[in-house]
Amino acid sequence: MHRFLSLNRPTAQRHRLFSTQSAAITIADSAAKRINFINSKNADKMAFRISVDSGGCHGYQYVMGLTKEIDGEEDIIFEKDGARVVVDKISLDMCQGSQLEFVEELIGSSFQVTGNPKAESSCGCKISFNVT
Numbered sequence: 001m002h003r004f005l006s007l008n009r010p011t012a013q014r015h016r017l018f019s020t021q022s023a024a025i026t027i028a029d030s031a032a033k034r035i036n037f038i039n040s041k042n043a044d045k046m047a048f049r050i051s052v053d054s055g056g057c058h059g060y061q062y063v064m065g066l067t068k069e070i071d072g073e074e075d076i077i078f079e080k081d082g083a084r085v086v087v088d089k090i091s092l093d094m095c096q097g098s099q100l101e102f103v104e105e106l107i108g109s110s111f112q113v114t115g116n117p118k119a120e121s122s123c124g125c126k127i128s129f130n131v132t
Contacts (some may be wrong), residue, residue, distance in 0.1 A: 012016060025050070025087055026099040026132065027080040031111060034102040035083035041098040044068060047077065050100065052091040060094060062113050094118060094131065 037098075054091045055061045067086060072078070076092055078085045085100055098116040105108065110113040118131050 024076075024092055024096040025085060026077045027078060027083060027085055028079075028099055028101040030102040030104075031085075031100045032080040033085035034111070035085075036081065037068065039083075047086045047113070048100070049086045050091060050095065051088060052094040062095070062112050064113075 035048050046068055047070065049065055049067040051063040052060055053063050070086060071088070074088045074090075075086050075090065078087070085088075087095070090093045094114055095116050095118070098120070101112050101114050103112050120131060
């Protein structure tokens with residue numbers, strides 16, 4: 001099931017938006033709440049981008065951050081409770097079936113991609129992984 005959505009773009013540039021119930025990326029309640037909290041402090045509503053790049057100690061690494069830039073040809077937008085997560089098609093192939101979480105620990109808080117079925121192993125920082 002999908003709908004179309006435009007984020008500060010002309011109507012002609014629409015983006016595919018998936019609900020998290022049928023999504024390739026699941027957004028945990030903790031991540032949705034944190035994205036919405038960050039957006040409540042900013043005038044511009046931003047999406048949270050997940051990308052996969054080569055590098056890190058295991059071959060691939062997640063690159064995450066807030067963005068206003070959405071590519072209508074390459075990006076897929078996932079939404080939960082108003083929080084939007086953007087993943088480009090190439091990165092989606094590397095992390096499909098994963099979940100975005102916001103984890104609070106004694107050593108700090110961070111967004112983490114968890115449960116990646118394509119990751120054979122990952123490092124302790126939970127940013128770098130290798131594929132099966």
